[in-house]
Amino acid sequence: MSHELHLDNIRISKDGHELIAIDQMVAAGEVLSVMGPSGAGKSTLLNYIIGTLPSDFTATGAVLLNGADLCALPSNQRQVGILFQDDLLFPHMSVGQNLAFGLSADVRRADRPARIDQALTEIGLEGFADRDPETLSGGQKARVALMRMLLSEPRVLLLDEAFSRLDTERRDQIRTLVFDTARARQLPVIMVTHDQADADAAGGPVFYLTD
Numbered sequence: 001m002s003h004e005l006h007l008d009n010i011r012i013s014k015d016g017h018e019l020i021a022i023d024q025m026v027a028a029g030e031v032l033s034v035m036g037p038s039g040a041g042k043s044t045l046l047n048y049i050i051g052t053l054p055s056d057f058t059a060t061g062a063v064l065l066n067g068a069d070l071c072a073l074p075s076n077q078r079q080v081g082i083l084f085q086d087d088l089l090f091p092h093m094s095v096g097q098n099l100a101f102g103l104s105a106d107v108r109r110a111d112r113p114a115r116i117d118q119a120l121t122e123i124g125l126e127g128f129a130d131r132d133p134e135t136l137s138g139g140q141k142a143r144v145a146l147m148r149m150l151l152s153e154p155r156v157l158l159l160d161e162a163f164s165r166l167d168t169e170r171r172d173q174i175r176t177l178v179f180d181t182a183r184a185r186q187l188p189v190i191m192v193t194h195d196q197a198d199a200d201a202a203g204g205p206v207f208y209l210t211d
């Protein structure tokens with residue numbers, strides 16, 4: 001199913017000062033890049049979308065997914081997937097257990113191992129289910145974190161400086177994998193980044209927040 005997102009005239013203020021004013025469509029499979037200096041409100045916008053805006057902010061507007069307001073749903077029902085720059089895998093769990101954590105509770109116990117194996121194949125890590133996350137390279141960890149998030153069947157993807165800790169080569173690879181996946185699954189993406197190269201690679205609209 002294809003998902004279209006509309007950041008519908010969202011205004012977020014703190015202490016009477018308007019931090020964010022945005023009205024922007026994000027088509028299915030498209031990446032909206034959000035850029036701006038430190039403190040401009042990039043993380044605040046993501047917090048608003050996932051429903052974790054601190055109470056000293058005031059917000060108006062709506063986040064419409066296929067025309068329905070996401071903010072009317074409790075946070076755990078919004079199906080918003082998010083990747084952070086420090087997306088740590090749980091160190092006390094195997095790679096397979098990390099992925100199983102992302103699987104929706106609806107997937108039957110008997111079907112879980114096959115789903116995990118299929119997911120590992122999709123990210124080029126066949127046979128890695130029993131590996132300790134500490135034994136993976138940075139790029140492999142990033143792929144597992146991406147797949148763990150995708151297994152939760154998000155309808156929207158948020159990237160919060162998700163590529164900034166990767167070296168240039170891995171960064172290109174993971175970025176391509178994320179954007180290709182978003183296109184294949186027809187997910188709208190909002191990417192917060194400091195890096196113009198991320199926005200260039202995304203090829204979608206760019207929204208600049210100012211101080």
Ligand SMILES: Nc1ncnc2c1ncn2[C@@H]1O[C@H](COP(=O)(O)OP(=O)(O)OP(=O)(O)O)[C@@H](O)[C@H]1O
Pocket residue numbers: 014019036037038039040041042043044045054056
């Ligand atoms: N939990 C919070 N409570 C109160 N104010 C906050 C909170 N988090 C952020 N702020 C303030 O809101 C403003 C926007 O912060 P935000 O984290 O959204 O910026 P950012 O653009 O993501 O910055 P950076 O690029 O440094 O991560 C800043 O003035 C910040 O001090």
